[in-house]
Amino acid sequence: MPRTRLIKVIVAAVLVFATIGVMHLTAPERGNITRTEGTARDVLSYVQAGATTAGEQITRGLKLLFSWGNSDKIARLEKQIRQLRGQITVLKEYKLENEHLRRLLDYQSTFGQQWETEVAQVIARDPGNWFDVIRLNKGKADGVRANMPVVVPAGLVGCVIQVSEHSCDVRLITDPLSGVGALAQQSRTPGVVKGVLNSPHRLKLVYISKDDPIAKFEQVVTSGLGSIFPKGIPIGKIVNIREEPSGLTKTAEIEPYVDFNNLEEVIIIVSSRPGG
Amino acid sequence: MSRFSLLFLVGIALILQSTVLHFVQVAGVKPDLILVLVVIHAILNGPRKGAFLGFMAGLLQDLLTGYFVGLNAISKALIGGLVGLGQYNIYKDNVLIIGVIGFGATLGAEAINYFLLLVLGVEIALREVLLRLLIPLGFYNAAVTVLVFRPYYHHISNKNMLRHL
Numbered sequence: 001m002p003r004t005r006l007i008k009v010i011v012a013a014v015l016v017f018a019t020i021g022v023m024h025l026t027a028p029e030r031g032n033i034t035r036t037e038g039t040a041r042d043v044l045s046y047v048q049a050g051a052t053t054a055g056e057q058i059t060r061g062l063k064l065l066f067s068w069g070n071s072d073k074i075a076r077l078e079k080q081i082r083q084l085r086g087q088i089t090v091l092k093e094y095k096l097e098n099e100h101l102r103r104l105l106d107y108q109s110t111f112g113q114q115w116e117t118e119v120a121q122v123i124a125r126d127p128g129n130w131f132d133v134i135r136l137n138k139g140k141a142d143g144v145r146a147n148m149p150v151v152v153p154a155g156l157v158g159c160v161i162q163v164s165e166h167s168c169d170v171r172l173i174t175d176p177l178s179g180v181g182a183l184a185q186q187s188r189t190p191g192v193v194k195g196v197l198n199s200p201h202r203l204k205l206v207y208i209s210k211d212d213p214i215a216k217f218e219q220v221v222t223s224g225l226g227s228i229f230p231k232g233i234p235i236g237k238i239v240n241i242r243e244e245p246s247g248l249t250k251t252a253e254i255e256p257y258v259d260f261n262n263l264e265e266v267i268i269i270v271s272s273r274p275g276g
Numbered sequence: 277m278s279r280f281s282l283l284f285l286v287g288i289a290l291i292l293q294s295t296v297l298h299f300v301q302v303a304g305v306k307p308d309l310i311l312v313l314v315v316i317h318a319i320l321n322g323p324r325k326g327a328f329l330g331f332m333a334g335l336l337q338d339l340l341t342g343y344f345v346g347l348n349a350i351s352k353a354l355i356g357g358l359v360g361l362g363q364y365n366i367y368k369d370n371v372l373i374i375g376v377i378g379f380g381a382t383l384g385a386e387a388i389n390y391f392l393l394l395v396l397g398v399e400i401a402l403r404e405v406l407l408r409l410l411i412p413l414g415f416y417n418a419a420v421t422v423l424v425f426r427p428y429y430h431h432i433s434n435k436n437m438l439r440h441l
Contacts, residue, residue, distance in 0.1 A: 055296030
């Protein structure tokens, strides 16, 4: 091998190993990020928030467009009816948004005695396809810290993994790296809820002992073990149970209560009130 | 294409990927516009430029997410370099070939990511990766590569022709 080529190969190998080292140092669990990263992320989060809002508006607009129909030759009255239908769709959208915000408020006032909470808006998602991570518009300045649980009225969403001054990243429970201590509510069977890659409508409850009396349609809630998630937060219901090939454990498929594809506002549990 | 234009395109692709592309998911995946851009750039400009854009754009993507910094930089640089090796051998007017390259590049890039994640101790079942990521993303990226390549290629060709006039 010529000398220059050998040098190039060595340089490339060193670069690859150095990058793997950086990857290792920047694993998601590090919690706090550097000040430079934080500033860059906060600046970008404004652009992302704008783009997300634009995307939502476009989706809303398309819904309206489709409700109008696509023929130019329809009668005037028919057109008027379609226009009105379109308006109803928009009003329904506002109604749903209103109900959604009201539920968030109710949730806050109900659980406000137990937990101190902070409502945050989803401004971006992980640009790749490997991990289910969302970015929220609340950060250290709002009292948010790493490992805080995130919920919506329907159930558990995830936990904060990284925080900058004005934004934070939340790993959803659908992420394959996520693991939540949970139990089946009726049979009290413990296990760990894990995400399935790119499957927002499926979770799995693993490490269930073969002899545990777990049943279909049981509700799964957080067990409170592991110090991150408070006990009793709903996760989903069991839709299927199968034995593992080893024959020692079972795995249950869970249908989550939260619609992870349509998260707009979420609640961060900033702290538990003692005696609440 | 100037460096500034490329940086602008990468920036737009990153913002789209982290915001609105979530609304156009197919089979649970969204297209990887950065990879598509790297593949097209590599086909037209060769391995050196392909690898360089792959590394820089991948690094930007990693910095945006803030974890496993370097993951996409390595995979996209390698794929940019490999695809670029075929610069003079790829028949650029054949849509099918461009689609196959988009599909293969996606499989390659995600296989490298899978291997690197394994090295870092992140274990995801291979079956899940194949069925829920590699195959659907491969087809999605192939379709996007075909859609984007032609206008991009004609734009570059026209620009080069005007320069020679």
